Amino acid sequence: MPKVVVLPGDGIGPEVVGAALEVLREVAPDLTLEEHLIGGAAFDAEGDPFPGSTRDALAGADAALLGTVGGAQDSAWNRLPRPQRPESGLLRLRQHLGVFANLRPVRVMPGLEHLSPLRPEIAAGVDLLIVRELLGGAYFDPRRERGEDAAFNTIGYTRAEIERVSGHALRAAQERRGGLTSVDKANVLEVSELWRETVTARAQQYPDVTLHHEYVDSVATLLVTRPERYDVLLTENLFGDILSDLAAVLPGSLGLMPSASLGAGAGLYEPIHGSAPDIAGQGVANPAGTILSVAMLLRYSLNRGAEADRVETAVQAALSAHPTRDLGGKADTTELTAAVLPAL
Incomplete structure (x- = not known):
């Protein structure tokens, strides 16, 4: 059974990853999903932005789904020594997975x-x-x-x-x-x-x-x-x-943009927007980039092109009918996700 390590991270990461997981469970219910810490959340809990528990979980994974890391420019995390900052955890994650090619469709x-x-x-x-x-x-x-x-x-x-x-x-x-x-x-x-x-x-x-x-x-x-x-x-x-x-x-x-980072082993999939601490916890973040990152995960790491096509088509239809606030519309995170699911 394929295993995906889920790394919600900081800021709006848990919100957009939660939305993407609803879609992933719908199109690929056979996957094993394990949630672990990364970034500032990991430092707060374990004193390390890329803790050993997360490294161990990645050992047997087919892919990793990441939300985002980091906080506001004036956050306490940014006053830490550089190796302990959230972004250092992300760089170490990339090194650990050996993902040397980042693919960003525009x-x-x-x-x-x-x-x-x-x-x-x-x-x-x-x-x-x-x-x-x-x-x-x-x-x-x-x-x-x-x-x-x-x-x-x-x-x-x-x-x-x-x-x-x-x-x-x-x-x-x-x-x-x-x-x-x-x-x-x-x-x-x-x-x-x-x-x-x-x-x-x-x-x-x-x-x-x-x-x-x-x-x-x-x-x-x-x-x-x-x-x-x-x-x-x-x-x-x-x-x-x-x-x-x-x-x-x-x-x-930026809320529309997915990415895949590939190497010889498990791929890393993430939206390219930041942690957006100014809107974190409000439920208004656009989850489209993270959902489209799930489509890339299905395509590149799990060789499930048909399911990836379904996700991409559903996101396009949902955005046309329910644009999010960053696109001049009114849909929030939950509303856009609810529009994607029946279109799958």
Whole structure:
């Protein structure tokens, strides 16, 4: 029986994860679901944002479903030493699972173009996938230093790290429209020179994929002016963090956006919005991103494409009829979930 470890986390995490679990139980009642702590909630309970009990539970899991971690900028958690902060627990979770490729689909759903900040005729062309390297670069390089008057972080990548994530992106492009844009800053960064060289060599094994290279600043501009030009975007960790959040607003709200983080073992699935402490506990958070993350979990970790299609179709129908508050509507967390369930 497949096992999913559920990590509600902090802020609105428990609310949106609770909604997603209602959907998951409906379409996959045979799953074993185990709830465990992560982030600030884990630190408060066990003194560690990624405690041993959670690590042990993940050992036999097929997938993990995560809500969100962290609190307000002025929260007590942000005054802790960095290794004890909620976000450090998330980075350790990713390392523990070995999930090096983060997949973030960005699509404006038909009929919902008016929700995008783009003009409707431009929004209608948004259908892309961002593949972000997740375990390297500035966030994980050990050559970091903090002094009294200066601090240093380095962006380091090996050829092997670039090869493995580019393989994911090239296969994704094969399954979509056959286009891959690799994002770098090779005109000024040596690490980007290696990135471009390695991706180019790897792409030779995929003759049915058309590869382009673009600088990150150009991509940031074109994502909001000509998004229809992109099929799959491949990028390193820091650039990917920024670009994926930029692209995430194109469908109308961060609350719509799912993600999958994949490696050799269990996948990690989570919405890309933050913990939203200003609305936590009010029952108004949009659960669509978390529910769509469940669809990705079904597709990538459990090989249940039919069930994933059902979830995605139901979310689109529910949002069309019952837009949430972040989309200019009135539906709250419970109401949107109640609209999704009968549409499955």
